[in-house]
Amino acid sequence: DMQIYNSFTPEVVALLKAGKIGVIPSDTTYGVVASLFNEEAVERIYVVKRRALDKRVGTTLITDTTDLKAYVSPEELNAAKDFWPGPVSIELFVGDNFVYAHRGHQTLAFRVPDNQQVMSLLKQTGPLATSSANIAEEKPADNLGEAIEYFGETVDFYVDGGDLSHRQPSRIIKIINGNVEEIRS
Numbered sequence: 001d002m003q004i005y006n007s008f009t010p011e012v013v014a015l016l017k018a019g020k021i022g023v024i025p026s027d028t029t030y031g032v033v034a035s036l037f038n039e040e041a042v043e044r045i046y047v048v049k050r051r052a053l054d055k056r057v058g059t060t061l062i063t064d065t066t067d068l069k070a071y072v073s074p075e076e077l078n079a080a081k082d083f084w085p086g087p088v089s090i091e092l093f094v095g096d097n098f099v100y101a102h103r104g105h106q107t108l109a110f111r112v113p114d115n116q117q118v119m120s121l122l123k124q125t126g127p128l129a130t131s132s133a134n135i136a137e138e139k140p141a142d143n144l145g146e147a148i149e150y151f152g153e154t155v156d157f158y159v160d161g162g163d164l165s166h167r168q169p170s171r172i173i174k175i176i177n178g179n180v181e182e183i184r185s
Contacts (some may be wrong), residue, residue: 003157004144008121015157016125023123023147024132025161026089027113030141031130032155036060038062039100042129048154050136051057057101058131059089059109059170063122068110071097079175084112085119091174091183101129103183111170132169140169 005012015022019038022029032049034041041122044055062068064084065077071094080090082157089109104109109130110127113119123130133141141147142165144158172184 002020002030002155005157005159007157008117013121013124016128020047020156022157022159023141023144024118024159025164026130027111027115027118028167029163029164030133030143030147031058032133032151033061033128033130033166035103035125036098036127036129042101044073045129045131048151049131049134051131051153052136054103056103056108057129059111059129060101060109061118061120061128061130062112065110067127068092071095073110075178078109079174079178079180083173085114087111087114087168089170089172090178091172093176098112101108107174107176109172 009182016035019030019035019041021044024033034045042057042148046053048184064082068077072092076092080092083090089111091109092109093106094108095106098108133147141150143163144160147158174181174183
């Protein structure tokens with residue numbers, strides 16, 4: 001049964017930890033989110049968005065680079081630190097970890113949000129895989145109404161963050177062997 005919340009309540013935290021998926025206002029635009037560590041939940045993002053199965057899921061939101069210590073080289077994490085917190089998603093090499101999220105690309109994009117509410121949510125849920133709130137090839141939702149039109153009851157919950165049409169998607173860069181490459185400015 002689909003729920004709508006006005007903030008990141010304890011229920012939202014509990015749902016995400018239980019492997020549910022929902023639409024939330026991220027630090028940039030609305031996103032469909034799932035716990036990165038829950039393979040079934042991440043798979044559901046592809047299903048509800050009708051996302052191509054050969055694409056990476058999107059960007060994973062983290063609280064800081066210690067979340068990635070087990071998966072990403074120290075050199076690359078140090079290079080990434082210069083850009084965070086902020087609206088910059090960084091593709092980092094994770095190899096055979098999280099194959100269900102990177103689909104064989106061996107890199108995943110991560111971001112440390114410059115947003116207190118989102119950070120406080122992440123501290124309770126752990127890393128969240130996010131993908132823009134739209135059906136594949138459609139315009140990302142700017143508000144809750146548009147998100148509900150796209151997903152209806154196919155997601156477990158929504159968090160209303162008002163109109164986010166003024167917000168830009170994040171810049172995307174890639175850091176491989178210490179080299180920074182611009183993907184989307």
